[in-house]
Amino acid sequence: MKYFAIKPVAVFAALVLSSAANAATYDYTAHFDYVGKPALADAQIDSQIQADTVTCDSAVGVQRAMPSASYRSCMLQHGWKYNSLTRQAVQVTRAPADPYFRSNAKVAPGHFIDHDNGMDCQNTGGAEVCDPPNGTVHYFDPDQNLPCTRTGAMSVCSNI
Numbered sequence: 001m002k003y004f005a006i007k008p009v010a011v012f013a014a015l016v017l018s019s020a021a022n023a024a025t026y027d028y029t030a031h032f033d034y035v036g037k038p039a040l041a042d043a044q045i046d047s048q049i050q051a052d053t054v055t056c057d058s059a060v061g062v063q064r065a066m067p068s069a070s071y072r073s074c075m076l077q078h079g080w081k082y083n084s085l086t087r088q089a090v091q092v093t094r095a096p097a098d099p100y101f102r103s104n105a106k107v108a109p110g111h112f113i114d115h116d117n118g119m120d121c122q123n124t125g126g127a128e129v130c131d132p133p134n135g136t137v138h139y140f141d142p143d144q145n146l147p148c149t150r151t152g153a154m155s156v157c158s159n160i
Helices: 042-060 069-077
Strands: 012-021 024-034 080-090 120-124 127-131 136-141 146-151 154-157
Touching: 024 042, 042 069, 069 080
Parallel strands: none
Antiparallel strands: 012 024, 024 080, 120 127, 136 146, 146 154
16 A cells, blocks of 8 residues: 655655564655656645656565665656655554454465455455365354354354
8 A cells, every 4th residue: 555745845755565574563654755857846746756656566566665776766767766764663453353263274375264254365456266265164154144164165054
């Protein structure tokens, strides 16, 4: 997720990315100064940094924490000179535990077990793609209003 900000004294763009380390979550903000010619009016800065960030993200890839040399080079070609990186701890609020949910399913990196259907899922471009889990999942199906157990493609829901 990207956020952009303009400071009145020194103009810079803020690129905020999250990273988890040692159970802590941080927001990393990469600061860029506009050095391009001709100078941009204050009203143009925000839209221009957004457009240039999208261009460099698609050319180099979305950055995590420290922007890569190729990303900084891309931004410089668009008139943005890398200035600094700041890190700020983020307070993470955990949702209350789901009393029905238990799982011994093995999930691949980037996958998760959906609490509503017990399937092994992954988000791909705004869509959730799910397959049967590799293990057993106990969950609560809100559509049937019943606790369920899924092992592979087989799901059994019962109120007994």
